[in-house]
Amino acid sequence: MKIAFYGSSLLSSYWNGAATYYRGILKALAAHGYEITFYEPDAFDRQQHRDIDPPEWARSVVYPASEEGLRAVLAEAGQADIVVKANGVGVYDRELLEGVLAQSRPHALRLYWDVDAAATLDEMRADASHPVLRALPDLDMVLTYGGGPPVVEAYEGFGAARCIPVYNALDPDTHHPVPRDERFAADLGLLANRLPDREARIEEFFLRPAGQLPGSRFLLGGNGWHDKSMPSNVDPIGHVGTGAHNAFNCTPRAVLNVARDSMAEIGFSPATRVFEAAGAAACLITDAWEGIELFLKPDEEVLVARDGQDLADHLQGLTEEQARRIGEAARERVLREHTYTLRGEQVHRIFQQHRERAREVA
Structure with missing residues (x-):
C-alpha cells in the first residue's frame, strides 16, 4: 500500500521537534511493506540544516514553498492508498489539508496526524471556522502523538470518526548509549x-x-x-x-x-x-x-x-x-x-482494521 505523508520535515530537526517521531513511525511502517512518500516544503532553513540524507525506507520529496510547488505535490495524493496531513507544516497548512481531501481517491484512507493535539483543540474551541474542524467530517480518523483520554474525548466530541493516540517512542538503532563527549x-x-x-x-x-x-x-x-x-x-x-x-x-x-x-x-x-x-x-x-x-x-x-x-x-x-x-x-x-517497532505494529493494525471495516460496508 502507498502512503502519501505531508509533514513539516523528515530530513531536518531544525525548528522541527517532530522529525524523530516521523522517522521512527515511518521506518517501522516501511518494515510492514508500505511504500511511503514524505512531502516537505523547502522552508525555515530546514534543508540547510539536514540531520539525515533521504532514507532508503521512504521516498523524500522536497518541494518549493510556493503555490506551484503545492499544486505539484498535491497532484500526487491521488496515487496513494493512505493520505496523511500532519499539523504544523508551517506553510500552506490550510491549503494542504483541503488539497489532500480534494485530490485523494474516493476509497483512500484519509487521516490527520496531530503532533500538537492540545494546541489544535484550543484553536478549534476558539474558531468555529478552523480548517481542521471543518475537515473532520471528511477524515476517516485522527491520530495524535499524545494526549490520552482527554484528547480522544475532545476530538471525537468535535466530530472525529475516530481519534487514536500513537505515542512517541524509541528507535534503538538511532538512540542508544555512547561514550561521553x-x-x-x-x-x-x-x-x-x-x-x-x-x-x-x-x-x-x-x-x-x-x-x-x-x-x-x-x-x-x-x-x-x-x-x-x-x-x-x-x-x-x-x-x-x-x-x-x-x-x-x-x-x-x-x-x-x-x-x-x-x-x-x-x-x-x-x-x-x-x-x-x-x-x-x-x-x-x-x-x-x-x-x-x-x-x-x-x-x-x-x-x-x-x-x-x-x-x-x-x-x-x-x-x-x-x-x-x-x-x-x-x-x-x-x-x-516503547519502541517504534511496537508503535508501527499498532498503526499497521489500525490501517488493517479500517480496510476490513471498509470491505464490510462495501
Whole structure:
C-alpha cells in the first residue's frame, strides 16, 4: 500500500521537534511493506540544516514553498492508498489539508496526524471556522502523538470518526548509549527550542534552579536562546543536530524534559526527548504531568519535579551511581514497552482494521 505523508520535515530537526517521531513511525511502517512518500516544503532553513540524507525506507520529496510547488505535490495524493496531513507544516497548512481531501481517491484512507493535539483543540474551541474542524467530517480518523483520554474525548466530541493516540517512542538503532563527549559535560542538560508556550516553564524548571545552584553547570541546546537573559552558569550552545543527541544525553549527570504548556495541562504527552534520553540510559528529570507513570515509573525510572525547587533538590541529592541506576532502568523499560517497532505494529493494525471495516460496508 502507498502512503502519501505531508509533514513539516523528515530530513531536518531544525525548528522541527517532530522529525524523530516521523522517522521512527515511518521506518517501522516501511518494515510492514508500505511504500511511503514524505512531502516537505523547502522552508525555515530546514534543508540547510539536514540531520539525515533521504532514507532508503521512504521516498523524500522536497518541494518549493510556493503555490506551484503545492499544486505539484498535491497532484500526487491521488496515487496513494493512505493520505496523511500532519499539523504544523508551517506553510500552506490550510491549503494542504483541503488539497489532500480534494485530490485523494474516493476509497483512500484519509487521516490527520496531530503532533500538537492540545494546541489544535484550543484553536478549534476558539474558531468555529478552523480548517481542521471543518475537515473532520471528511477524515476517516485522527491520530495524535499524545494526549490520552482527554484528547480522544475532545476530538471525537468535535466530530472525529475516530481519534487514536500513537505515542512517541524509541528507535534503538538511532538512540542508544555512547561514550561521553566533554563538549556536553554538565550537571543538567536540556534540549529545547525557544517557544512562547514553553518559555515560562523553562524559566521555572531550568533557569530558576540554575540561579539557585551557582556551582553547577547547566547546558541548554536548541534554537532561539541567544538573546535570553540567564544565569552565568547556563551555557546556551544553540541547535544540536540529532546525530549528537546521544552524546548530549549520555554526558551530563542528568537531562531535563520540559513539556509545552498545553501538553503539560492535558497530560499523557511524553515528548520524543523522553524516549531518546531513556534509550541512551540517561537519568531523566521531567516536569510533572498526568500519565507519566504509564511510560516510566517515578523515582525508579525517572525523576519528577513539580517546580523549580523540586528540580534543584533532585539535582543536589543525585549521585552518579543513582543517576546510572535510574538511566539503566529507564532504558530497560522503553526497550520492552516503547519502541517504534511496537508503535508501527499498532498503526499497521489500525490501517488493517479500517480496510476490513471498509470491505464490510462495501
